[in-house]
Amino acid sequence: MLKNLVLVGFMGTGKSTIGRQLSKALGYPLIDTDARIIAQQKRPIADIFAKEGEEFFRDLETQVLHSLTEDKCHKRIIATGGGIILREENRKLLRELGFVVWLVAQPETILERTSRNKERPLLDIEDPAERIRTMLEARNPLYDETSHLILETTSLSFSEITTGIIESARYHYGSQ
Ligand SMILES: Nc1ncnc2c1ncn2[C@@H]1O[C@H](COP(=O)(O)OP(=O)(O)O)[C@@H](O)[C@H]1O
Ligand SMILES: O=C(O)C1=C[C@@H](OP(=O)(O)O)[C@@H](O)[C@H](O)C1
Numbered sequence: 371m372l373k374n375l376v377l378v379g380f381m382g383t384g385k386s387t388i389g390r391q392l393s394k395a396l397g398y399p400l401i402d403t404d405a406r407i408i409a410q411q412k413r414p415i416a417d418i419f420a421k422e423g424e425e426f427f428r429d430l431e432t433q434v435l436h437s438l439t440e441d442k443c444h445k446r447i448i449a450t451g452g453g454i455i456l457r458e459e460n461r462k463l464l465r466e467l468g469f470v471v472w473l474v475a476q477p478e479t480i481l482e483r484t485s486r487n488k489e490r491p492l493l494d495i496e497d498p499a500e501r502i503r504t505m506l507e508a509r510n511p512l513y514d515e516t517s518h519l520i521l522e523t524t525s526l527s528f529s530e531i532t533t534g535i536i537e538s539a540r541y542h543y544g545s546q
C-alpha cells in the first residue's frame with residue numbers, strides 16, 4: 371500500500387484503538403491527530419476547549435492536516451478526532467492523504483463507549499444521548515463525502531475490523 375490509511379468517524383467508533391492495531395499489524399507509524407495536538411499544546415483537549423473554545427481546537431486540527439500533507443510521507447496510519455470533517459478544507463486534505471475509512475457504530479454503543487471517561491468535552495454534559503443523535507445527523511453526510519470505505523463496527527471485534535480494513539485497502543490499491 372503506497373498511501374496513508376486514514377480513519378474518520380464519530381467519537382467512540384474506535385479510531386484511536388483501531389489505529390494502534392493497524393499500526394502494529396502493518397508496521398506503519400501511527401499519527402493520532404488528538405495525541406499530536408495534546409503533545410504540541412502540552413495539555414488535555416478538555417482544557418483547550420474550556421480556555422480557547424472549539425474553533426481554536428479546529429484550527430489546530432487543520433494545522434496538523436496541513437503538516438501531514440506537506441511532508442508527503444506515505445505508509446502511515448492517521449487516526450483523527452471525530453469533528454475533523456466539519457471543515458471543507460479538512461475534508462479535502464483528508465482525501466489527499468490516502469485511503470479514508472469511516473468507522474460507524476450505533477448511537478447506544480457510542481454512548482456506552484464514550485461514557486467510560488470524561489476526555490471528550492462535547493459529550494461531557496447532562497444528556498449526551500440526545501447530543502450524540504443530533505451530532506450524528508449533522509455529521510454523517512460529511513463522513514460520507516470524505517470516505518472511500520464505510521465500516522459498521524458495532525458487532526465486530528478489533529481483529530475483524532483491522533483485517534477488514536487491511537483487505538479493503540489492498541483491494542483499493544491493487545498490488546502497489
Ligand atoms: N469494536 C469495538 N468493540 C469493543 N469496544 C470498542 C470497539 N471500538 C472501540 N471500542 C472501545 O471504545 C472506546 C473508545 O474507543 P476509541 O478508540 O478511543 O474511539 P475514538 O478514537 O473513535 O473516539 C475504547 O474503550 C475502546 O476500547
Ligand atoms: O467529535 C469531536 O468533535 C471530537 C472528538 C474527539 O476525538 P475522538 O473522536 O477520538 O473521541 C476530540 O477530537 C475532541 O474531543 C472533539
Ligand SMILES: [Mg+2]
Nearest residue numbers: 385386404450
Ligand atoms: Mg480517538
